[in-house]
Every structure is written in structure tokens, then in C-alpha cells.
Amino acid sequence: MSTSLQTVTDIVAAPGAGQAALLQALLAVQDASPENYVSEEAVNEIAHLLGISRSRVYSTASFYSVISLKPRGRHIVRICINAPCENAGKQAVLAALEQELGVGLGGTTPDGRFTLEGVSCLGACYMSPAIKIDKQLYGDLTAEAAVAVIRRYREEENIGHTA
């Protein structure tokens, strides 16, 4: 929590900030949260720092699909659901991801590692079907390739934990 509050303080203190800082503050807090969300505590703090009501903060936070008010996994797996990806085989990739992760769209794995979400166009229609894990784009996917990507994330995290 202290990291994200520091981030908010920095954003609010930036020259020319003020109310304009709200959306950027919400995103920064969410990025700094290991559970990829904006907690009630964080909402209170943002409202306090910006000098606006909590309902204003909630009003903005709930409008934007990227902002989550509920805890999510450490990694957000986003699959593009628009027509170019749909036609290129998104359904098979989605089914494989759902099976490998054991959750549907919007679900978080019980170990708290992954949340699976649908997203609108990743600007990667030249390599559809595409997904994005956190900030990394993966394109030209097949069901097998998508599963391999997830397994690689798991392995890397396991190595990270034992090191």
C-alpha cells in the first residue's frame, strides 16, 4: 500500500495536476497493487489527496473497464474479442486458455496468479488471434501456443520463488 500511496502523492503533486490526476492516479495505484485493483482504502486516500468526494472517485473508477475495484490475479491475460481475432480463431484460443487456467472470462485462478479478461482490439489485427499478458503482446496464436505461453509464465514464477 505504501508504494501506491507514494505514487498517488507524486501524481497529485505534479505540476498542473488537480482533478486531471484522478484517472492517472487510479491507474498508478492499480499498477502498483500486487492484486491489480484499486482497494477501498486506496479510493479513500485518492479522494483525500485530491480533495474530492469518494463518490466522485467511484463514479470515474467504475466507468472505465480497465479499473478493477475487486482483487485480480498478478497477471492479467487479455484476449481480443473483436471480429478480426474472432475470424482468425479466437474461439479455440479462448477455450484452451479457459481450460488451462480453469476459469472463464472475468475469472481469477485460485492461486491468484492469473485473471482472464476479454479486451477490445489490441491493435494487432495483422497477427490475430492475439492476447496480451500484462504489457506483453502475443500474436498468431494457436490453442497450443497459447497454453505454452501460460505454462512459461508459471515456470518463470516458480523459478523466481525458489531463487
Added chain:
Amino acid sequence: MGTQLDNAKSVFRLGLFREFPTLMHYRDFGGYQALAKALLGSPGAVIGEIGAAGLRGRGGAAFPAAAKLQMVRDNPPGERYVICNADEGEPGTFKDRFIMTHIPFQLLEGMTIAAYAVAAAQGFIYIRHEYPEAQETMRRAIAAARAAGLLGSDILGSGFSFDIEIFSGAGSYLCGEETALLSSIEGKKGRPRLKPPYPTQSGLWGKPTLINNVETLANIPPIVGRGADWYRALGTADSHGTKLISLSGDVASRGLYEVPFGTTFREIIDNYGGGIKQGRLKAVNIGGASGVVVPPWELDCPLEYSACSQRGITIGSGAVFVMDDSRSILENVRNRVDFFLHESCGKCTPCREGLRQAGRIIHNLLDGAATLADIDNLERYTRTMQNAAFCGLGQAAGNSLSSSLKYFRGEYEALCRDRDQAAPKEATA
């Protein structure tokens, strides 16, 4: 990628900038000469050159760029802003992402020249959240430009000062609508505002604001640097310059292509995209989710504002999405209606309820539960959305519905329970 324009006839010179270019690389190929030239002349001269070039907005509305610059310039002295709309959310479009990740300095140079023309000291680039790599590249480019005296105070010793900040979107397609984008920067819900007043008079925090798409602003340095005559020689008498085309779907070579105006859609698919990958061409979606669905016989239409508008084709963002004969029109229309239903902000009834009803009918059609009367209702809802929705996005939400009903009505009727009673029709060709 396939066919590429000769650098001498290209606005973007995509071949030169395959990887993330450094500022030095950009300057080696003539970058920032246009800014230096602009700063030596008057702001009026910059607007004059852009006007003579006939540049029109590349975000979809095709508004004359010089007229917009002039409107912002004509305000009483005071604070103004320049905003780059990089909320490229139109499904099937990836040109702005490519510009930001490959030629970021051309965008920065274009914004700086535009800021000089309208006397703005502060700019924002509103980049969608789905493009973290573009946000990162633009941040690095801004830092490099500042360090070289190309942004910040007293740019190139001219006395003109201008700086740019990145603003991240948060997953709302609607924020690509300019007034919704303004609300978003101001920390509010990204909902559109009533126009007028237009942003050129009352934009960000009520100040005059120039809002342009990434591609529009990136067109400015070549126009100012190489001149309006050079630019007008590209394209046709009606539409000058080139257009970035995001080509996707069932073609052999998907990708981003810079195409001179006047090229036909068939040439885009065959010459640039290498033709259909397999099977036969069935339909092409032009202009993204808010664009139209057209059959093969409309593809000899040239990419040109007037010719397209006469045939009801929306160039929009320049997305061209190709479908072969294994594709279902209804499935694709369902995808678009679902998309708009999710993205509708709910502010106005035609968009909010029209999409809900259209979605219900399309899903019923696909489930075999609809009748011919439903198709008539679908047409009515579509017309209502197009005529009465509050903002451009709601109005455009009906485009794929109305065009597919016009060209592919047979596919709709074939799914109806009472299809036997459909009036026999001649082919629409």
C-alpha cells in the same frame, strides 16, 4: 509486408523506420527540418501551407485540418491546448500504434508545429491503455526531444515554448470521441458533451483546444517540410496525400500499408494484401466496427473521400477487414453489435436501447427464433440510431447493420422461421 511506396512519394517512409528509431536516426533522414522551417516563418504561413495541401482529418471525420487550426488560432489571446487523439480503439485499426512505436518523432514534430500555429504551450497525447508499448516509446521520445531542445522552453532558440504529456486511457472506446476524451482528461467519466461549443472554442478546461488524430498530426511535418505542391501531387484531385490502411482478415499478407488516395479497394486487397488467402472473396468491412460491410462488386471504388461518400462507404480510420466465403455475415455483425453494446456509455436512448434491441434480434436470428418482421424492426432501430444518437459513435454504431441489410439481406431472411414468406427479390447487384 508487401508493396511499399517509394520514399520520395511517401509521407511515412515506413521502410526507413522498421525498428524504434532514435532521434538521431530521424534527423538523419530530414526529421525536424520542417519544425525549423515553420519557426522561421509565421504561424499563418504554416496554416496556409496545410490548407494548400488540402489535409483532412484522418481519425474518421475528414474535417479540413487547416480550418480547425484557424478556428483555434482565431480565439482571443489566452491559454490553448493541443491534444493528440491516440485512443485508437476502432477494431481492425493499428496505424496509430505503428506510428507511435516506429516514427514517434514525426508525431512529436507535427504536434509542435501545430502548437506553434495555434499558439499553444501545452499538449497531451491521450493513448489508450491497451497500448503500453506505445506509451513507453512516446515517453522516451518526449524525453529525447526535450533533451535536444526540440520540446520545452525556447525551442530551437525561437522563443516558442511547448511541452507534451502522456495521458493514459482506461479501456473506453468512447473516449476516442473528442469531447468524451476531454472529459476523461478532466478526471470525469468519458461521456460526450453537447456540441457546440466545439473544442476549438471551448475544449480542455473550457480553453480553446486543437484535437487531432495521430495520423493527421504526423502528416504535418512532410507537408511543411516538402511543401503543399509535393503533397498535392500524391493522391487525386479530390483527396490529397496518402492514407494508412490497416489490412486484416482473410488476405495473404495482413499488415499496415501506406496507400495513395485513388487506389481502389480491390487493388489494396490484391496488390498490397496479395489477394485472398483461400476460397473466394465474400465481403469487406471498411472503416472498422463503425464502418460498412460491402460485397466484392463495390471494391472498384477508389479510396477517395467523394467517391466513397457517394457510395455510402466510410473510409473512417482506414481499417480494411476482408472476409472469404466461409464467413457468416450475421456472426460478424453480431460481433460488432455486441461490441457497441458493451461500449455504449448509456447516455442517450437511441444508442443504449437501440443496440440492446438490435442485439436481441441478431441473437434471435442466429438461434433460429426470429421472424421477417424482426428484420423490419431491426431496420427501424438502425435508422433511429443513425439519425438520433447523441454522438458520432452512437450514430456510426448502425453502419454495419444498415450496410449488411442492404447488401446481404438474403442471409438475414434465410435465418427467419417464416423465411418461406419472404418476398422474392432480385440480386442487389
